Amino acid sequence: MGTNSEPLITLCVSGFPGTNRSLMNLEKTTGLSRHFVLRGSDAKAIDVKFYLEYIKEGKPKCVLFGGWSPVYDIFLKTLGNKKTEFGVYWTSSPGQIDISEEIKYMDFLLNSAKVKHRLFAHKELASALSGCTRDVRHLPDTVLFPEDEVEKKQRGGNNGFVISLFCSPFEYRRKNILNSLLALSMMKGGYILYLNGLSGNEFYLDVLKALKIRYADFGWMSDEEYRRVLDEVDLGLQVSFAETFNYVAAEHIVKRIPVITSRMVPVMDCMPGDIRKRTVVDDPDSACEIRGKIEYFIGNPSHLNPLGARMYNCLMRENESRIKTASEVLNSIIKRSKG
Amino acid sequence: MKDDGLNRIYTINDEIAHREIEGQILILRPDDNFLYTLNGSGRYIWLGIARKKKLSSIIRGVSKEFGIPEDSARRDVMEFVRDLEAKGILSEKG
Numbered sequence: 564m565g566t567n568s569e570p571l572i573t574l575c576v577s578g579f580p581g582t583n584r585s586l587m588n589l590e591k592t593t594g595l596s597r598h599f600v601l602r603g604s605d606a607k608a609i610d611v612k613f614y615l616e617y618i619k620e621g622k623p624k625c626v627l628f629g630g631w632s633p634v635y636d637i638f639l640k641t642l643g644n645k646k647t648e649f650g651v652y653w654t655s656s657p658g659q660i661d662i663s664e665e666i667k668y669m670d671f672l673l674n675s676a677k678v679k680h681r682l683f684a685h686k687e688l689a690s691a692l693s694g695c696t697r698d699v700r701h702l703p704d705t706v707l708f709p710e711d712e713v714e715k716k717q718r719g720g721n722n723g724f725v726i727s728l729f730c731s732p733f734e735y736r737r738k739n740i741l742n743s744l745l746a747l748s749m750m751k752g753g754y755i756l757y758l759n760g761l762s763g764n765e766f767y768l769d770v771l772k773a774l775k776i777r778y779a780d781f782g783w784m785s786d787e788e789y790r791r792v793l794d795e796v797d798l799g800l801q802v803s804f805a806e807t808f809n810y811v812a813a814e815h816i817v818k819r820i821p822v823i824t825s826r827m828v829p830v831m832d833c834m835p836g837d838i839r840k841r842t843v844v845d846d847p848d849s850a851c852e853i854r855g856k857i858e859y860f861i862g863n864p865s866h867l868n869p870l871g872a873r874m875y876n877c878l879m880r881e882n883e884s885r886i887k888t889a890s891e892v893l894n895s896i897i898k899r900s901k902g
Numbered sequence: 903m904k905d906d907g908l909n910r911i912y913t914i915n916d917e918i919a920h921r922e923i924e925g926q927i928l929i930l931r932p933d934d935n936f937l938y939t940l941n942g943s944g945r946y947i948w949l950g951i952a953r954k955k956k957l958s959s960i961i962r963g964v965s966k967e968f969g970i971p972e973d974s975a976r977r978d979v980m981e982f983v984r985d986l987e988a989k990g991i992l993s994e995k996g
Contacts, residue, residue, distance in 0.1 A: 587935055600935050609923045610937050
């Protein structure tokens with residue numbers, strides 16, 4: 564069947580795009596894990612059977628699941644008596660857990676005897692839980708900076724001002740979509756909004772029409788298409804109510820595209836005060852405040868490139884420290900696991 | 903004499919994990935996070951390659967098994983092999 568000898572395997576169902584991104588990035592930034600995406604949540608699916616055999620054959624020291632899905636049960640049951648240990652990498656913040664009704668899965672994670680390693684991307688959540696539950700650690704998100712991508716585009720130029728509002732269809736509530744749309748509707752135009760599927764929702768489609776927002780919806784995109792579309796974006800909108808990191812914001816910054824966020828978007832924590840003043844909204848439930856931030860950039864398009872470059876440098880420095888921490892955590896799991 | 907490639911034998915690269923499950927071939931490349939699936943004629947060609955058959959033999963087999971002219975079978979097999987070779991899954995046996 565080919566050879567496999569990875570000590571640490573990560574598995575995640577395709578329905579969790581943020582967690583998959585996180586685990587794919589950890590694979591590439593630390594070089595310590597190997598990540599696989601499960602196609603769905605059917606325990607009898609052929610890809611599940613493939614990975615069960617793959618893991619049995621390779622005998623990794625540890626398998627980490629991304630989030631929690633009932634399909635992971637079959638791995639615990641089938642491989643539970645082997646030497647492989649199991650862990651869960653939880654990427655939701657406490658607010659996200661409540662908003663997205665994930666509490667029953669987190670309850671399982673905290674109480675399952677079969678789960679040996681409990682890893683949380685949200686630092687405060689890990690810190691709070693480590694006082695009352697064993698084997699809890701903080702495993703930070705990391706960002707992949709492509710070596711060959713040097714973006715020099717003049718943003719906000721002659722092709723119209725492109726604003727993005729990208730998120731998974733399961734996350735509209737948490738991503739604060741309505742306030743973002745209201746903010747745009749209060750402006751006098753001069754922009755086009757790029758979406759990745761929002762208009763496929765009949766209610767948001769009606770809102771887009773009622774608010775007379777000019778938009779282009781690309782639907783759910785492949786990674787390649789997403790990167791190409793991002794190249795056309797001048798300004799990102801990610802004014803979320805709750806976040807652990809916010810990969811969409813990070814992916815804009817990696818392309819040197821400024822992003823307007825809420826205070827709840829941790830990827831912005833590494834930015835200095837003057838950048839935060841221009842980009843971070845204090846009250847995400849205020850469409851007027853969001854509008855003010857957008858209007859600044861539409862009125863000052865020459866500020867986009869220098870600001871985007873500074874944001875890029877800040878994130879790159881922050882990322883080095885994140886990769887170091889993540890590598891220490893993954894190395895300690897590999898060393899501690901008995902397999 | 904012109905080399906039309908039909909006497910070539912291809913092998914599955916060592917680092918490729920693969921398995922037949924429920925009549926489908928599942929393939930995992932070392933740098934991929936997703937599985938490839940082969941069924942129908944793709945599965946048939948793959949099994950021929952796994953058994954170290956010459957391409958000419960695989961082409962005859964595809965033509966017979968799927969009831970298509972040998973010319974069409976040759977195009978299909980060659981395209982399949984080129985695609986998987988480009989993806990680093992197959993190599994021509996030296």
